Amino acid sequence: MQSGIYVGISSQIALERRLTTISDNIANMNTVGFRSTEVKFDQILSQTQNENNTKIAFVSQGNDYLSMRNGELEQTGNSLDFAVKGDAWFAVQTPQGQVLTRDGRFSMSLTGELISTKGYPVLDGGGAPIQLDPRAPTPKVGQDGRIMQGERTVGQIGVFTVDIDKGFYRADNSGIIPTDAPQAVVDTMGIGVMQGFLEQSNVNAIGEMTQLIQVNRAFESISSLMSTSEDNFSSAMRTLGGSQ
Numbered sequence: 001m002q003s004g005i006y007v008g009i010s011s012q013i014a015l016e017r018r019l020t021t022i023s024d025n026i027a028n029m030n031t032v033g034f035r036s037t038e039v040k041f042d043q044i045l046s047q048t049q050n051e052n053n054t055k056i057a058f059v060s061q062g063n064d065y066l067s068m069r070n071g072e073l074e075q076t077g078n079s080l081d082f083a084v085k086g087d088a089w090f091a092v093q094t095p096q097g098q099v100l101t102r103d104g105r106f107s108m109s110l111t112g113e114l115i116s117t118k119g120y121p122v123l124d125g126g127g128a129p130i131q132l133d134p135r136a137p138t139p140k141v142g143q144d145g146r147i148m149q150g151e152r153t154v155g156q157i158g159v160f161t162v163d164i165d166k167g168f169y170r171a172d173n174s175g176i177i178p179t180d181a182p183q184a185v186v187d188t189m190g191i192g193v194m195q196g197f198l199e200q201s202n203v204n205a206i207g208e209m210t211q212l213i214q215v216n217r218a219f220e221s222i223s224s225l226m227s228t229s230e231d232n233f234s235s236a237m238r239t240l241g242g243s244q
Contacts, residue, residue, distance in 0.1 A: 014039075015219045021064065022212050025203045033103030033174040034201040036067045036208070066164050066176070071102075071202035073194070079138050080106045080114075083199040086191035088159045091182065092120040092173060093129065100160060100182055101175035102199050108132055114155075116173050125158040125184035143192035157193055159185045174201075 021037040028034040040063050073083055082104030084090060089100035105117050114122040114130040121129035125145075132139060136149035145157035160182040167179035185191050 015215050015222070018215050019212070019219070022208055022215065025208050026205070026212070028174070029201050029203040029205050029208070031103075031174055031201050032105055032198050033071070033101055034203065035069075035071075035102065035174070036201075036203045037064050038067055039064055064168075066168065067202055068164075069202045071200040073197050073199055075197050077196050079140075079195065080108065081196055081198050082106060082141065082157065083194045083197040084159060084191070085143070085194055088161050088185055088191045089176075089182070091123040091127070091158050091160050092116045092118075092175070093123055093127075094118070094120045094172065094175075096171055096177060098123070098127065098182070099171040099173065099175035099177055100162060101171075101173045103174040104198060108134060110134065114157075118172050120173070123158045124156050125160075125186075127158070130155040130157065141193055141195040143194070144188045145193040159188075159191060159193060161185055161191075 018039050021039055025036040028036075068087060082090070084102055084104070089102060090104060092099050092101060099120070101116070103117065106114050106122055107117075109115050109119075112132040112134040114132055116122060124130050130147070132147065132154055133149055136152070136154070138149075139154070140148045141157060142148070145159055146153055147155045147157065162178045162182040163180045164176070164178060168176040171177050
């Protein structure tokens with residue numbers, strides 16, 4: 001009887017974890033460059049056996065992973081708006097270290113530095129801040145990220161790939177701090193920079209709302225079953241105690 005309660009508790013912990021990620025996804029459904037978080041749950045078999053000599057299955061707390069589905073591209077016409085084509089990321093330097101992001105809403109500081117919406121320097125392929133000439137013509141950026149001002153090349157926007165499956169942490173600017181070291185893209189086949197575009201959030205609003213309802217119902221159902229199981233256990237204890 002008690003093992004059923006423990007299984008129920010493990011399920012509630014897992015569902016609470018999923019509720020947190022769904023809520024975060026919904027909150028960022030209009031955030032530029034945001035990629036939704038999904039959770040993978042595994043079954044854990046306890047070494048403890050029940051009265052039928054079968055092992056008890058618990059659900060794990062789950063492991064987060066990013067949905068790699070691309071968001072829709074919006075053409076803005078702004079010369080300092082950028083989107084990444086393909087499975088890659090921009091990089092910005094923050095107090096937390098190097099952060100990867102798909103949010104390409106960049107601007108130029110008064111001193112000509114290319115910066116993110118939070119004011120962090122945008123990095124080139126070598127990990128250095130990008131310096132523009134504020135007195136030169138409007139920057140033109142090619143698919144390889146090379147920045148031209150007039151007839152002069154002034155820098156190159158870095159584009160990076162990384163194995164997200166090895167782990168990550170969330171950061172500002174729809175960004176992530178990966179556990180694995182990112183690698184600058186050298187061969188731009190299938191990967192590039194699109195000037196005058198922004199990638200929108202890849203959150204499927206209808207799908208997330210549907211999951212939110214389903215998870216809430218599952219949580220309530222498990223709570224009801226646990227309450228019934230606990231009442232039955234207490235009733236059995238009272239009956240057994242009264243029969244002595």
